[in-house]
Amino acid sequence: MSVALDRSLAHGVGHVADPDAAPVVSLRGITKIFPGLIANDAVDFDIRAGEIHALLGENGAGKSTLMNVLTGIYQPDAGQILLDGQPTRFVSPAQAIGAGIGMIHQHFKLIQAFTVAENIHLGWGETPVLISAKDIEDRTRILAEKFNLAVRPEARIDEISAGEQQRVEILKVLARGARILILDEPTAVLTPPEARELFKALRQFRAAGNSVVFISHKLDEVLAISDRITILRAGKKVALREAAGCTPSILANLMVGRDVVLHHARPASPHQANPGDPPPMVLQDVSALNDRGLPALTGIELELRAGEILGIAGVAGNGQRELSEVLTGVRPLQGGDIVIAGYRVPSSNPAMFRDAGIGHIPEDRLRSGLAPSLSIIDNAVLREYVIPPVARGHFIDHGSAAALAKRIAKDAEVGIPSFQMPVRNLSGGNQQRLVARREMRIAKSVLVAAYPTRGLDVGAINTMIDYLVALRDSGVAVVMFSEELEELLNLADRIAVLYEGRIMGIFNAKGADMEEIGLLMGGKTKHGERVA
Amino acid sequence: MAFRLQRLPSVRPEIAVAAHAVAIGLAFVVGGIAVTISGHNAFTLAAKVLTASFGSEFGLEDFGLLFGPLMLTGLAAAVTLRIGLWNIGAEGQFYIGAVFATGVGLFFSGPPWLMLTAMFLAGGIGGALWILVPTLARAYANVNEIITTLLLNFVAVLVVNYLSTGLWRDRKQSVLGATARIPYEVPNLSGSLHAGILVAVAAVVLMALLIRYTRWGYEVRISGANIFAAHYAGIPVRSRLISVMLISGAIAGIAGMLEVAGTVHRLQGGISNNFGYLGIIVAVLAGGSPIGVVFSGFVMAVILNAGIILQAQGILLNDVLAMTGLILFFTAIGEQVAHYRIVATHVVAQEA
Numbered sequence: 001m002s003v004a005l006d007r008s009l010a011h012g013v014g015h016v017a018d019p020d021a022a023p024v025v026s027l028r029g030i031t032k033i034f035p036g037l038i039a040n041d042a043v044d045f046d047i048r049a050g051e052i053h054a055l056l057g058e059n060g061a062g063k064s065t066l067m068n069v070l071t072g073i074y075q076p077d078a079g080q081i082l083l084d085g086q087p088t089r090f091v092s093p094a095q096a097i098g099a100g101i102g103m104i105h106q107h108f109k110l111i112q113a114f115t116v117a118e119n120i121h122l123g124w125g126e127t128p129v130l131i132s133a134k135d136i137e138d139r140t141r142i143l144a145e146k147f148n149l150a151v152r153p154e155a156r157i158d159e160i161s162a163g164e165q166q167r168v169e170i171l172k173v174l175a176r177g178a179r180i181l182i183l184d185e186p187t188a189v190l191t192p193p194e195a196r197e198l199f200k201a202l203r204q205f206r207a208a209g210n211s212v213v214f215i216s217h218k219l220d221e222v223l224a225i226s227d228r229i230t231i232l233r234a235g236k237k238v239a240l241r242e243a244a245g246c247t248p249s250i251l252a253n254l255m256v257g258r259d260v261v262l263h264h265a266r267p268a269s270p271h272q273a274n275p276g277d278p279p280p281m282v283l284q285d286v287s288a289l290n291d292r293g294l295p296a297l298t299g300i301e302l303e304l305r306a307g308e309i310l311g312i313a314g315v316a317g318n319g320q321r322e323l324s325e326v327l328t329g330v331r332p333l334q335g336g337d338i339v340i341a342g343y344r345v346p347s348s349n350p351a352m353f354r355d356a357g358i359g360h361i362p363e364d365r366l367r368s369g370l371a372p373s374l375s376i377i378d379n380a381v382l383r384e385y386v387i388p389p390v391a392r393g394h395f396i397d398h399g400s401a402a403a404l405a406k407r408i409a410k411d412a413e414v415g416i417p418s419f420q421m422p423v424r425n426l427s428g429g430n431q432q433r434l435v436a437r438r439e440m441r442i443a444k445s446v447l448v449a450a451y452p453t454r455g456l457d458v459g460a461i462n463t464m465i466d467y468l469v470a471l472r473d474s475g476v477a478v479v480m481f482s483e484e485l486e487e488l489l490n491l492a493d494r495i496a497v498l499y500e501g502r503i504m505g506i507f508n509a510k511g512a513d514m515e516e517i518g519l520l521m522g523g524k525t526k527h528g529e530r531v532a
Numbered sequence: 533m534a535f536r537l538q539r540l541p542s543v544r545p546e547i548a549v550a551a552h553a554v555a556i557g558l559a560f561v562v563g564g565i566a567v568t569i570s571g572h573n574a575f576t577l578a579a580k581v582l583t584a585s586f587g588s589e590f591g592l593e594d595f596g597l598l599f600g601p602l603m604l605t606g607l608a609a610a611v612t613l614r615i616g617l618w619n620i621g622a623e624g625q626f627y628i629g630a631v632f633a634t635g636v637g638l639f640f641s642g643p644p645w646l647m648l649t650a651m652f653l654a655g656g657i658g659g660a661l662w663i664l665v666p667t668l669a670r671a672y673a674n675v676n677e678i679i680t681t682l683l684l685n686f687v688a689v690l691v692v693n694y695l696s697t698g699l700w701r702d703r704k705q706s707v708l709g710a711t712a713r714i715p716y717e718v719p720n721l722s723g724s725l726h727a728g729i730l731v732a733v734a735a736v737v738l739m740a741l742l743i744r745y746t747r748w749g750y751e752v753r754i755s756g757a758n759i760f761a762a763h764y765a766g767i768p769v770r771s772r773l774i775s776v777m778l779i780s781g782a783i784a785g786i787a788g789m790l791e792v793a794g795t796v797h798r799l800q801g802g803i804s805n806n807f808g809y810l811g812i813i814v815a816v817l818a819g820g821s822p823i824g825v826v827f828s829g830f831v832m833a834v835i836l837n838a839g840i841i842l843q844a845q846g847i848l849l850n851d852v853l854a855m856t857g858l859i860l861f862f863t864a865i866g867e868q869v870a871h872y873r874i875v876a877t878h879v880v881a882q883e884a
Binding site: 328329330349350351352353354360362367368369370371372373374378381382383385386391394395396398 | 745746747748749750753754757758760761762763764765766767768
């Protein structure tokens with residue numbers, strides 16, 4: 001109990017998690033059902049004082065759902081939450097935070113146009129009714145010092161890095177007295193050095209007797225940070241292990257439920273480009289603006305090569321969306337030229353890019369790759385409705401459209417009960433497979449794949465990677481955006497690093513220095529100076 | 533065992549239809565209660581409305597004269613809904629369509645079939661011209677079309693008043709506030725019912741086919757469902773938006789032409805009968821579906837007709853029009869409720 005009452009973050013307290021102590025929070029038999037999906041199936045999970053407890057599982061295993069149940073965002077369909085041994089029920093996140101449980105979501109919930117200090121004080125009972133900007137900044141500065149988190153109280157959220165935004169989220173939760181911190185995939189938006197800083201802060205938090213739940217699907221970081229590891233698979237808890245004594249392959253097998261080959265060793269492409277052929281696409285000194293009209297890409301020089309996978313590495317939000325849209329003709333250029341197969345083309349004409357055989361697996365499929373409320377057939381023919389047999393003059397041949405949809409679903413190995421139902425009824429993974437297959441059909445010269453493995457389970461990731469490799473081997477230039485450096489190193493032939501809208505360097509994947517690429521992703525070179 | 537509401541991401545079509553039917557039913561129940569409180573017998577009044585509307589040829593003809601224009605203005609609003617836009621200006625486009633048709637009918641002459649064709653085209657062009665500025669403002673400057681189309685309605689009313697009481701006033705018969713009788717008439721089907729209702733049905737069927745079976749219709753549906761996906765797929769969204777808005781205006785303009793050349797035979801203030809605004813309700817009830825407009829247009833025509841009949845019973849037309857508000861209100865609720873289903877749960881957790 002004394003631990004529960006001590007919410008301060010005193011330094012120098014040794015880390016002692018007492019294994020016999022009653023857990024601070026325990027979830028018993030939590031079941032959460034969504035239409036057509038059992039997200040959590042009688043899951044037990046407990047959190048001790050002074051531990052970092054990792055929740056490991058593939059995408060869709062039910063990790064976030066379980067924590068959303070704990071923090072009152074979802075109500076469980078069955079099961080019980082015990083807080084300090086007492087049955088509890090949270091009907092809102094505000095109640096959970098009131099009980100000292102705070103969650104840092106994967107997508108930050110900050111107001112972009114507000115300052116750090118304003119975000120910290122927003123919706124907080126302890127914020128005085130009348131207070132000046134200077135006062136809340138001072139209060140924020142004191143909090144930042146107390147919890148040892150470097151933030152600038154006066155900075156607006158939209159002008160600070162993802163790492164700093166995450167610190168603001170953490171500070172916001174700690175300021176409200178959290179003793180249990182839940183982090184959902186916290187390293188996804190961080191550079192490797194930022195991730196190390198985060199880990200340091202988490203260890204300090206643990207040292208004060210607090211607890212951390214660390215949600216991740218990355219084996220290495222889970223082993224690096226946690227004391228205990230609970231593994232979920234398809235909504236069920238499959239194991240609870242002490243981190244000491246675990247290895248990545250033990251965890252991977254538990255997570256996937258079968259033996260997994262962790263590294264995709266791919267032979268080089270057999271495709272030999274004809275030296276006389278112009279490259280399928282070249283970007284020359286390309287610049288472009290983002291949706292808010294601010295510069296997003298500057299001086300991009302990039303040559304795609306037939307039969308090659310070009311990986312684009314970088315922390316999310318450094319111009320990836322804009323670059324993928326420039327490569328597919330969706331976003332107009334601010335300056336520079338695009339040359340497709342030797343011909344300079346006007347920018348921002350996606351139909352022309354499509355006709356030139358350039359496919360596009362977009363970053364956010366529901367936002368830009370699909371019309372969620374329309375049928376699977378309508379969505380399946382999105383790229384081919386202008387050509388026969390789906391197009392018959394100015395008309396659409398519904399029979400051919402349905403046949404094409406069936407064909408794509410079959411290639412994608414997606415079982416579909418009714419092709420007339422809205423595409424949003426499919427799971428995210430199945431949507432992704434359909435989009436990927438649809439785009440591969442038209443990608444005769446280039447395929448731009450933005451985070452193609454995001455949201456897929458390990459088996460589906462392997463299938464997706466096989467798709468991409470097969471395309472490459474057939475002579476298509478594949479551009480693959482990913483935030484997993486390791487995935488790129490395994491798969492790509494060359495890797496370009498994107499930082500603040502610039503290409504920091506292009507490396508051959510074979511023999512590339514992971515450390516150097518990691519530093520460039522954060523805008524730093526190996527010698528420590530900041531570039532750009 | 534406890535029960536809980538669960539929200540479904542999409543509604544099955546039969547549930548959606550049932551929700552609409554229940555909503556309309558509830559609106560009539562509430563309306564009936566109000567009528568009863570005011571001292572009338574709701575059942576007697578309902579019987580009177582039904583026999584007066586459907587029990588005689590005259591009743592059916594009057595009903596048809598309301599049904600036709602409601603289908604057209606409903607269709608005008610429904611087609612813009614397919615691309616995710618609101619044409620609130622069918623009222624104004626109706627008036628200007630009537631103005632153009634009247635201009636052709638009064639100041640040119642020729643064989644009736646030619647003149648009617650010319651008036652028909654003029655009506656469509658007038659309606660399309662009236663929505664042209666809102667369309668271009670929307671397409672090129674992203675100006676909200678709801679505001680611009682709405683405000684132009686008031687301008688159109690003033691234009692019609694100016695012409696019918698001033699410039700084009702009937703000077704021979706010194707009729708106040710109307711033009712001379714237009715010498716060309718839409719042929720009658722039966723009694724006072726003219727062939728405009730057939731035009732309305734044909735327009736509904738044509739639009740339904742265009743939207744379902746053509747590439748243009750496919751592009752409109754994608755643009756309306758997700759504009760980002762439309763851009764991504766290389767669909768010329770701007771040009772589709774312009775074509776849909778102009779077609780919508782033309783349909784409303786044609787409704788105005790048919791009204792002036794088939795029913796009223798003169799241009800005068802108030803000839804739109806609020807058809808333009810009621811069309812918005814018709815389109816919403818139809819869920820933006822052209823074929824649905826036939827059913828919701830029918831319901832709306834019954835209500836309007838009831839209003840006219842009940843005036844003789846001392847009930848004001850406006851009271852009856854309040855029914856349309858009730859129907860919209862219940863439909864909006866019904867559309868949300870249709871997303872939910874009740875599921876049994878086995879929550880063990882205790883109340884905090």
